[in-house]
Amino acid sequence: xxxxxxxxxxxxxxxxxxxxxxxxxxxxxxxxxxxxxxxxxxxxxxxxxxxxxxxxxxxxxxxxxxxxxxxxxxxxxxxxxxxxxxxxxxxxxxxxxxxxxxxxxxxxxxxxxxxxxxxxxxxxxxxxxxxxxxxxxxxxxxxxxxxxxxxxxxxxxxxxxxxxxxxxxxxxxxxxxxxxxxxxxxxxxxxxxxxxxxxxxxxxxxxxxxxxxxxxxxxxxxxxxxxxxxxxxxxxxxxxxxxxxxxxxxxxxxxxxxxxxxxxxxxxxxxxxxxxxxxxxxxxxxxxxxxxxxxxxxxxxxxxxxxxxxxxxxxxxxxxxxxxxxxxxxxxxx
Amino acid sequence: xxxxxxxxxxxxxxxxxxxxxxxxxxxxxxxxxxxxxxxxxxxxxxxxxxxxxxxxxxxxxxxxxxxxxxxxxxxxxxxxxxxxxxxxxxxxxxxxxxxxxxxxxxxxxxxxxxxxxxxxxxxxxxxxxxxxxxxxxxxxxxxxxxxxxxxxxxxxxxxxxxxxxxxxxxxxxxxxxxxxxxxxxxxxxxxxxxxxxxxxxxxxxxxxxxxxxxxxxxxxxxxxxxxxxxxxxxxxxxxxxxxxxxxxxxxxxxxxxxxxxxxxxxxxxxxxxxxxxxxxxxxxxxxxxxxxxxxxxxxxxxxxxxxxxxxxxxxxxxxxxxxxxxxxxxxxxxxxxxxxxxx
Numbered sequence: 001x002x003x004x005x006x007x008x009x010x011x012x013x014x015x016x017x018x019x020x021x022x023x024x025x026x027x028x029x030x031x032x033x034x035x036x037x038x039x040x041x042x043x044x045x046x047x048x049x050x051x052x053x054x055x056x057x058x059x060x061x062x063x064x065x066x067x068x069x070x071x072x073x074x075x076x077x078x079x080x081x082x083x084x085x086x087x088x089x090x091x092x093x094x095x096x097x098x099x100x101x102x103x104x105x106x107x108x109x110x111x112x113x114x115x116x117x118x119x120x121x122x123x124x125x126x127x128x129x130x131x132x133x134x135x136x137x138x139x140x141x142x143x144x145x146x147x148x149x150x151x152x153x154x155x156x157x158x159x160x161x162x163x164x165x166x167x168x169x170x171x172x173x174x175x176x177x178x179x180x181x182x183x184x185x186x187x188x189x190x191x192x193x194x195x196x197x198x199x200x201x202x203x204x205x206x207x208x209x210x211x212x213x214x215x216x217x218x219x220x221x222x223x224x225x226x227x228x229x230x231x232x233x234x235x236x237x238x239x240x241x242x243x244x245x246x247x248x249x250x251x252x253x254x255x256x257x258x259x260x261x262x263x264x265x266x267x268x269x270x271x272x273x274x275x276x277x278x279x280x281x282x283x284x285x286x287x288x289x290x291x292x293x294x295x296x297x298x299x300x301x302x303x304x305x306x307x308x309x310x311x312x313x314x315x316x317x318x319x320x321x322x323x324x325x326x327x328x329x330x331x332x333x334x
Numbered sequence: 335x336x337x338x339x340x341x342x343x344x345x346x347x348x349x350x351x352x353x354x355x356x357x358x359x360x361x362x363x364x365x366x367x368x369x370x371x372x373x374x375x376x377x378x379x380x381x382x383x384x385x386x387x388x389x390x391x392x393x394x395x396x397x398x399x400x401x402x403x404x405x406x407x408x409x410x411x412x413x414x415x416x417x418x419x420x421x422x423x424x425x426x427x428x429x430x431x432x433x434x435x436x437x438x439x440x441x442x443x444x445x446x447x448x449x450x451x452x453x454x455x456x457x458x459x460x461x462x463x464x465x466x467x468x469x470x471x472x473x474x475x476x477x478x479x480x481x482x483x484x485x486x487x488x489x490x491x492x493x494x495x496x497x498x499x500x501x502x503x504x505x506x507x508x509x510x511x512x513x514x515x516x517x518x519x520x521x522x523x524x525x526x527x528x529x530x531x532x533x534x535x536x537x538x539x540x541x542x543x544x545x546x547x548x549x550x551x552x553x554x555x556x557x558x559x560x561x562x563x564x565x566x567x568x569x570x571x572x573x574x575x576x577x578x579x580x581x582x583x584x585x586x587x588x589x590x591x592x593x594x595x596x597x598x599x600x601x602x603x604x605x606x607x608x609x610x611x612x613x614x615x616x617x618x619x620x621x622x623x624x625x626x627x628x629x630x631x632x633x634x635x636x637x638x639x640x641x642x643x644x645x646x647x648x649x650x651x652x653x654x655x656x657x658x659x660x661x662x663x664x665x666x667x668x669x670x671x672x673x674x675x676x677x
Contacts, residue, residue, distance in 0.1 A: 058521065167608050170608075197377055197608075198549075198588060199591050200608055200609075201592075202591035202605070205593070205602055206604060209601070226521070227592070230593065230595055231594075231602070232593075268521045268522050268525035269595060270525075270548070270555075271553065271595065272549035272577060272589065273596075274553045274554075287520075
């Protein structure tokens with residue numbers, strides 16, 4: 001692939017994005033800022049048209065915040081986010097802004113709190129259309145909602161019900177229908193299946209894959225469950241403490257794993273196979289607080305490969321092990 | 335060998351405004367001394383309520399309607415409340431799902447642990463504190479003698495779960511019931527806690543009842559598994575057999591529907607519909623509306639729980655017809671014909 005055609009396939013690009021939340025202390029007069037929670041601390045990512053990018057990491061690693069800055073629910077502290085080559089925080093016209101907002105949608109984690117309990121399903125799904133297609137007739141809007149209900153595996157009569165009448169899996173289907181109502185290009189799905197039972201989880205994962213084909217969607221799939229990420233993603237980014245530590249194709253990350261953190265994550269997952277006797281790498285301690293980020297490599301206090309010197313002092317650069325396979329480590333596994 | 339705990343035909347109902355919830359409908363369950371038993375099922379299948387029934391800590395609107403809960407040969411259901419208190423904590427300890435809410439936030443760890451120890455054992459406060467510190471050290475809490483005087487908010491989720499394990503084992507119970515002990519934890523912390531469970535089990539000769547929906551955790555930690563569905567037991571067998579030769583259609587469907595880290599499954603197999611409501615549960619076999627083998631009889635007659643093969647109990651009318659699909663074959667890495675032979 002030439003550089004030019006590669007470029008045209010890029011849908012979204014994150015350039016050194018940081019999101020720091022100030023920690024304030026109540027003083028005698030007013031409050032003052034005492035520290036920063038570095039939730040996202042220098043993330044570079046490229047998302048190609050039509051792919052599914054899996055963003056995986058433990059709680060507090062910044063994966064959800066990354067998802068939120070992409071859909072403009074949070075404003076990054078520094079850095080640039082380019083959508084179709086345009087900075088999403090510097091649109092020139094209102095039309096460009098609306099175009100972006102229409103084309104980038106989100107599916108939320110908790111199907112119980114992400115739907116307004118006082119709205120009919122019809123209006124939950126139709127709300128996006130009311131905003132982005134104000135001239136659409138009521139009849140056509142309703143038709144569109146019925147059509148979406150059908151596409152996500154619900155019935156027409158469900159439109160006249162309230163969210164509390166649905167199970168978790170059904171609510172997640174409503175959330176998916178809502179995100180698709182305005183024909184977006186990019187959908188950021190934040191832990192869309194983590195609140196669901198295993199048998200329902202499989203239904204939703206299959207549904208999302210089917211819809212991706214039907215609507216030519218690009219997904220950013222945020223999750224903590226490595227096996228779900230492996231199942232859905234074309235490319236995977238592993239996050240640790242606000243930074244991406246490994247980044248590559250599904251195969252590169254899961255079978256030619258480079259970063260010690262990814263290696264330990266994979267070995268930490270109990271497999272549903274009693275015959276498998278695995279040697280497990282049990283990481284000591286817990287992820288440090290994003291307020292006090294360790295010096296050098298952020299992972300060094302827990303890393304089994306840390307040399308106790310270079311790793312403590314120098315922040316490792318992203319090195320390319322193979323084309324498209326990036327690892328942020330001084331001593332990657334080969 | 336005499337079982338340590340034997341639950342027979344346990345029925346627990348909840349009386350709500352919407353109607354009677356048949357949460358447990360004839361549960362049979364055994365735990366032998368020093369054995370780790372897994373209770374697996376999806377939300378609402380009755381796994382937690384079984385534990386609550388055993389300890390008699392059901393919500394106010396819940397009631398044990400029928401059945402026996404024999405612990406060391408004694409029926410816990412008919413035991414006077416005063417004697418039941420000697421069982422809770424001392425004989426049967428429980429760890430609850432959410433480590434963030436299981437500790438009282440305004441009481442120091444020391445007091446929360448000493449209270450339990452002093453209640454059941456004839457020891458002085460200083461000795462009780464000593465026991466508590468030993469238990470905390472055993473679960474890997476560093477500087478336990480100092481940190482014991484801190485409040486729960488100073489500890490992370492993983493650490494709190496360790497403290498809860500320490501509190502549960504400090505009295506050296508014979509049976510430990512752990513309800514989703516690692517569900518709220520990150521994978522790397524889960525790995526640490528699983529190691530502690532294995533450690534404690536070996537060190538104290540604990541029998542364990544592990545309640546979880548995570549099939550990986552069960553495979554790793556238990557010797558025998560009970561698969562629950564809709565307030566009933568669908569299948570019982572050794573962990574090895576359940577994972578390599580599942581016999582109940584639900585068990586098979588469950589194994590097929592989880593994405594795997596090791597095998598590329600392509601499209602996931604799904605179980606249509608969702609878990610049944612237990613206010614008006616399906617007649618006959620409770621799994622029949624979602625089962626691909628269901629025939630007419632399944633919607634009428636409840637399949638009996640029978641020992642089909644030595645050590646394997648299955649409640650299914652058509653267990654012999656159940657086929658392991660190609661998907662399961664991939665997952666389990668085993669040939670269909672071998673599985674058939676085993677039957």
